[in-house]
Amino acid sequence: FDSFDGDSIIDIARLNADGSLDSSFDPGLSSNGIIYDVVVLQSGKILVAGQFSSFNSISANNIVLLNQDGSVDTAFDVATGPNESVKALLEQPDGKIVIGGNFTTFNAQSRQYLARIESDGSLDTSFIVGSSIEFPVYSLALQSTNNIIFVGLFYNDSGVEDIQIGRLLADTGTLDSSFNPGGVATDPGYWSNTVSIEALKVLDTDQILIGGQFREYNLVTRNGIARLQADGTLDTVFDPGTGVDYAVKSISLLSNNQIIIAGNYYTYNDSASVSISKLEGDPLVEQGSDEEIEVSSGNNSSSGFTSSISNVNTPSCSDSTPVGVPDLFQVDVASDRAILYFSPVNTPAPNYLVSYSQYDNAFQHSVFTNQGYSSGALVFTIDELQPNTTYFMKVRGQNGCAPGHWGNQVKITTAKKGVAYYRPVYAFSPIRLF
Numbered sequence: 001f002d003s004f005d006g007d008s009i010i011d012i013a014r015l016n017a018d019g020s021l022d023s024s025f026d027p028g029l030s031s032n033g034i035i036y037d038v039v040v041l042q043s044g045k046i047l048v049a050g051q052f053s054s055f056n057s058i059s060a061n062n063i064v065l066l067n068q069d070g071s072v073d074t075a076f077d078v079a080t081g082p083n084e085s086v087k088a089l090l091e092q093p094d095g096k097i098v099i100g101g102n103f104t105t106f107n108a109q110s111r112q113y114l115a116r117i118e119s120d121g122s123l124d125t126s127f128i129v130g131s132s133i134e135f136p137v138y139s140l141a142l143q144s145t146n147n148i149i150f151v152g153l154f155y156n157d158s159g160v161e162d163i164q165i166g167r168l169l170a171d172t173g174t175l176d177s178s179f180n181p182g183g184v185a186t187d188p189g190y191w192s193n194t195v196s197i198e199a200l201k202v203l204d205t206d207q208i209l210i211g212g213q214f215r216e217y218n219l220v221t222r223n224g225i226a227r228l229q230a231d232g233t234l235d236t237v238f239d240p241g242t243g244v245d246y247a248v249k250s251i252s253l254l255s256n257n258q259i260i261i262a263g264n265y266y267t268y269n270d271s272a273s274v275s276i277s278k279l280e281g282d283p284l285v286e287q288g289s290d291e292e293i294e295v296s297s298g299n300n301s302s303s304g305f306t307s308s309i310s311n312v313n314t315p316s317c318s319d320s321t322p323v324g325v326p327d328l329f330q331v332d333v334a335s336d337r338a339i340l341y342f343s344p345v346n347t348p349a350p351n352y353l354v355s356y357s358q359y360d361n362a363f364q365h366s367v368f369t370n371q372g373y374s375s376g377a378l379v380f381t382i383d384e385l386q387p388n389t390t391y392f393m394k395v396r397g398q399n400g401c402a403p404g405h406w407g408n409q410v411k412i413t414t415a416k417k418g419v420a421y422y423r424p425v426y427a428f429s430p431i432r433l434f
Contacts, residue, residue, distance in 0.1 A: 007023070009026075011027070012038065025070040026070045027066065028057075028071075029056045031048070031054070039089040039090070042095065046068070046070075047089055048064050049086035049087070049099065050085060052064075055072055056071075061078055062085060062103070063078050064076070078106075080108065081107065082111070082115070087138050088140045095119045096117070097117050099114070100139070112130070113136055113152070114168070128174075129175075139197070142170075145170070147169055147170050148173075149167055150166055151200050151212070152196065167179035179231055181218075182217075182232070196247075197211070199263075203253070208232070210226050210251075211225045211249065211250070213246070220234055222234070222240065223244055224246070226240070242269050243268065245265050247264050248261050249262060249263035259278070266403040274403075320399055321404055322347055322398070326344065326407040327342055328408055329342065335388070335415040336384065341377050342377070349397030350398070352395055353396050354382065355396075356391050359392065388413070388416045392410070393411075394407055394408065
């Protein structure tokens, strides 16, 4: 974003308790890339991580420390830092900082997806995870022992189960062999070949809430959310039923230990509940809450939900499901964008949800269109696609909190980099090559 409530501010902002913009916090030009996580340290300073090379025109490779007024603390220096993006930050009680992400080196030293840095930004050479972690890390949390829980993404062409969660010993970073999560299994027929745990919350009991894009935990059905015992085994008392229909991206707790989840979904346990829900401890979905909550997800990976929300009341769903499905009959394709042409549903829908994914019959990225027409072709442009990449696209109507059914799926391949003109792909074309 580049503004908040009409005031110019880029990508990171601080709000007052009433939701208004705190004008005393000024990040200037902010980062020249993407911000994935923000943590307020014990010192009151603000640690920011993501995929960028500068912050307010000051060199900063994927991690930067801000003073309380938003200015860069130049005493904090990671030098060349991580070679790829940082998705997760965790401050330990001693002030050291654990980072997780897509990187494989830090200051040219091998650090595969996890590293620890000192409070001045330098690498802590005593903390060595080695090559035992085989997936990018998306979220981090501490148990009462100060041992570190980490979760992340796993990609497998065969679709077999694998582990996306583990525990590190706090002092050395070695894997804790007493933590036995077993594995999270993906069903390639539904989720394609990508499975991830992206949301993580450790409870006072050291039990662990996880959320993400998965269908099973140790071969037990758990759609998008599960609770684990402190040792990583599944807590079968916590039963979300059918869970969410897509993915959970963030988990937060209220003062009474009720659970707030947020993400890309439209139902929870077969009840309409769009993108944010409050769960009881058992956990049944409850529609609505007057308690002030904060749900934060900076660890976004492959889907579209990234948000901070306060004072949210999730409405009960009395809306009518749109009748019929959109007909996606043409997609005009360039190297970095596509224009979709589709017919509306049979009854007016205030919104349409466009899904585009690199995997067949999967829900990876999404965006709402605000086109509530009842007749005539609808047109929508998707930006920021990757060149020379295959995407699967589909559309459905959305009436308030009642989603319609998906229409037909169209497969396209974007042009090579630098091709600005569009070429049409029609619904009857199985593939388009450039």
